[in-house]
């Protein structure tokens with residue numbers, strides 16, 4: 001790692017001021033950031049340690065309307081085990097947190113660090129390669145290179161994959177986030193945290209330099225809502241997903257009344273699939289219906305030379321998710 | 328604020344205060360092994376993918392390779408060197424030795440620290456809970472079965488029971 005000045009802010013405004021300085025980088029647990037700094041693909045001159053604000057930013061609170069407010073520094077382990085997430089409506093978030101990485105990672109990894117982690121694309125994460133995404137190379141090397149874990153949809157000039165488990169789960173639950181930029185606070189839809197068109201030159205997220213996410217809000221869910229998260233991966237533990245799906249559904253009188261469906265690990269951003277979800281409305285749950293929805297979700301897929309499997313596997317994961325909710 | 332370069336800090340390691348001068352951008356793993364000569368904690372992948380570097384911070388097992396040493400100042404750090412009580416091995420260490428749950432031994436310190444925290448939380452863990460709890464520690468030698476059995480044996484002994492390991496656990500089937 002390249003040496004840096006370590007900033008231990010005593011308050012959120014102090015952190016925001018420090019984070020706005022040129023060359024500064026925010027750090028939560030550092031599981032993603034330290035890895036990139038060791039590889040020297042990130043060489044900040046100042047590291048602002050948000051963990052100094054752990055007392056203020058680590059909590060899971062039930063709101064009066066039965067939604068949840070989750071502090072930015074809450075660990076994945078807390079999400080998995082907290083009783084407030086025990087309800088069937090929050091199943092997607094609990095399952096996504098519990099399936100991430102390993103217990104040793106989840107003991108420290110934070111919810112916002114998970115959402116803002118940088119792609120696992122091996123070209124981007126190696127100092128030996130210069131690619132179009134972030135590192136001033138001439139082209140996306142995965143587009144024509146080793147691309148079995150890369151995107152099958154939603155890409156333009158870079159086929160990186162958004163690696164976060166929590167992103168599809170939180171999007172399926174209509175989550176929002178609060179951020180602090182200088183002395184300004186704002187609350188926005190979580191979907192606005194990710195770029196609309198995932199171009200190579202854009203970051204994984206839309207935060208401005210120095211902007212700190214302080215909380216994630218999971219609003220009150222529709223009555224009788226249930227949600228789930230499922231994924232495919234190569235190993236039982238340690239692995240990032242090869243495809244993922246999160247969904248939230250309300251069934252009343254044997255018919256599906258509302259539905260959200262979000263794919264993960266198949267595009268440079270998490271992919272809400274409103275058109276596919278619409279096919280569920282007014283129908284009774286059945287495998288035939290879920291197959292139709294899975295086909296629709298992957299209709300726009302254009303796989304690369306090594307990842308055709310993702311389409312087949314991804315569809316199975318969509319079906320599994322929908323069955324898990326409606327069982 | 329901590330400037331780049333050497334810092335002097337006091338760590339609380341295995342119940343003792345230890346002053347240490349180290350370079351501020353080092354990981355906890357590097358400081359433990361190279362500045363404090365506590366080489367029981369192993370250096371594996373450095374990527375969070377093996378668990379060889381596991382130590383406990385305030386009783387919680389974490390990866391020291393992806394943690395800055397400066398973040399451990401003021402916390403209770405426990406390493407494998409702190410498991411034995413003088414010459415008396417910890418029951419987990421005894422059980423690992425009795426059942427042959429260590430072969431090359433490289434994964435063992437990390438596994439012991441994860442297992443110790445697991446038993447502290449759940450004195451009577453099921454086989455499934457042990458598998459889940461140890462899912463972040465890779466072992467390339469044993470095939471894990473003896474490790475699971477050793478954790479069960481240690482937990483039983485710590486509860487005051489004295490089970491006799493099955494014949495095939497010791498001699499194979």
Ligand SMILES: Cc1cc2nc3c(=O)[nH]c(=O)nc-3n(C[C@H](O)[C@H](O)[C@H](O)COP(=O)(O)OP(=O)(O)OC[C@H]3O[C@@H](n4cnc5c(N)ncnc54)[C@H](O)[C@@H]3O)c2cc1C
Nearest residue numbers: 028029030031032033101109110113114116165213240375
């Ligand atoms: C072996 C292994 C397996 C893994 N498997 C999975 C997996 O299957 N699925 C998955 O989703 N993840 C997986 N991960 C990734 C892991 O979940 C993330 O690395 C972790 O959650 C990052 O959290 P952190 O607190 O360490 O973030 P940090 O590394 O501290 O930060 C990550 C990024 O977010 C920024 N940041 C953090 N907090 C804030 C904030 N509050 N405001 C603004 N910016 C902020 C930082 O500037 C940094 O750029 C795995 C990691 C490892 C090591």
Ligand code: FES
Nearest residue numbers: 371372373378392
């Ligand atoms: S060395 Fe830390 S997980 Fe492998």
Ligand code: FES
Nearest residue numbers: 430431466467468
């Ligand atoms: S005993 Fe060799 S890696 Fe576990």
